[in-house]
Amino acid sequence: MKSISHRISIPSILESGPNALDRIGYLLNREELDNIVLFYDKDIKKILGDRIEKNLKDFYITFISNTIETIDYFSIIQMAYSIPDNADSIVAIGGGRILDAAKYMAFLRRLPFISIPTSTSNDGFSSPVASLVINEKRTTVPAKVPYGVIVDTTVIANAPNCFIFSGIGDLISNITALWDWRYEESKGKGHVDDFAAMISSKSVDSFFCLPFSSIKEPKFIHSLVDSLIMNGIAMEISGSSAPSSGSEHLISHALDKVVQKPYLHGIQVGIATYIVSQVQNNKVQDILNLLKITGFWNYASSLNFKAKDFLKAIDLAPSIKPKRYTILHIEENRKKAKKILLTDPLLKQIFT
Ligand SMILES: [Zn+2]
Numbered sequence: 001m002k003s004i005s006h007r008i009s010i011p012s013i014l015e016s017g018p019n020a021l022d023r024i025g026y027l028l029n030r031e032e033l034d035n036i037v038l039f040y041d042k043d044i045k046k047i048l049g050d051r052i053e054k055n056l057k058d059f060y061i062t063f064i065s066n067t068i069e070t071i072d073y074f075s076i077i078q079m080a081y082s083i084p085d086n087a088d089s090i091v092a093i094g095g096g097r098i099l100d101a102a103k104y105m106a107f108l109r110r111l112p113f114i115s116i117p118t119s120t121s122n123d124g125f126s127s128p129v130a131s132l133v134i135n136e137k138r139t140t141v142p143a144k145v146p147y148g149v150i151v152d153t154t155v156i157a158n159a160p161n162c163f164i165f166s167g168i169g170d171l172i173s174n175i176t177a178l179w180d181w182r183y184e185e186s187k188g189k190g191h192v193d194d195f196a197a198m199i200s201s202k203s204v205d206s207f208f209c210l211p212f213s214s215i216k217e218p219k220f221i222h223s224l225v226d227s228l229i230m231n232g233i234a235m236e237i238s239g240s241s242a243p244s245s246g247s248e249h250l251i252s253h254a255l256d257k258v259v260q261k262p263y264l265h266g267i268q269v270g271i272a273t274y275i276v277s278q279v280q281n282n283k284v285q286d287i288l289n290l291l292k293i294t295g296f297w298n299y300a301s302s303l304n305f306k307a308k309d310f311l312k313a314i315d316l317a318p319s320i321k322p323k324r325y326t327i328l329h330i331e332e333n334r335k336k337a338k339k340i341l342l343t344d345p346l347l348k349q350i351f352t
Helices: 020-030 042-058 073-080 096-109 153-158 161-186 194-208 218-238 247-258 265-280 284-293 296-301 307-320 331-343
Strands: 013-017 035-040 062-067 089-094 113-117 129-134 137-142 148-152
Touching: 013 020, 013 218, 020 042, 020 089, 020 113, 020 148, 035 042, 035 096, 042 062, 042 089, 073 096, 073 129, 089 096, 096 113, 096 129, 148 153, 148 218, 153 218, 161 194, 161 218, 161 247, 161 265, 161 284, 161 296, 194 218, 247 265, 247 307, 265 284, 265 296, 265 307, 265 331, 284 296, 307 331
Parallel strands: 013 148, 035 062, 035 089, 089 113, 113 148
Antiparallel strands: 129 137
């Protein structure tokens, strides 16, 4: 028998909507968390600090607040152990880096972690892992799914569109990732967790079915956020990133090594998803339609991606995770992907 049962953590606080920031105090109070350590991005503290702290005071929540300026693993460990023993939770507000740092501190100190993203550029705000820097190398370390996720759709809508596009790219990659995961199992080289696969599949399907007129609409952002949260849960259930990370993610991770300044994770992943979907012959048109109607494609076309960088990344993709067996782990398929990259008329709009 492969495994007997799952023991997983799921968030107790899931709040998303316009001005959700004004409900932080209420939500913490509801969970009897009243002595918190608050971490901000420096810029976010300037913009939202007073509003958040007033809200906490209104609910008699004691807090100490700090900013985080590093994601260096050893600095984060030091910071984690300087958190007072009587703290009952860690709350972080900001972008991916700060959420990862605070998530890891909470994991080390076994404290509930409340994640409050100010952009939804990837599924990291709800995932059970953190991306930190160890010996100058970006490294994924295990952590726990947040105890709470609070997303203020007004704040997200005010962030530049590229962050929303990036979230879309990271979500649609579930389609190619699930294909890879099942392929791996069919070759006897992996084990699909059916429930995690179902959640991952549902989270992207429900997003595809959503009628919307603008990506800034609260219901659109709400749906994107919910789906990205489900990605985090799927990863927690399966104990791996496989439900939402396949060969398209390997291309993006390889690209991070190839280019000097990587683009937003979900933008790279979104383009790679379109390429891999063609190699897999898997929902190509659906993926393209979504990328087009949301404005992702237009945005990606303005970034001057270089074909030679992507070609190199495709070659490097299997070496990123040699133990996996995705479609790109086979040389013939890498050749196919490179040919698509150079000949697909739509990809010609993206690459210079
Ligand atoms: Zn991702």
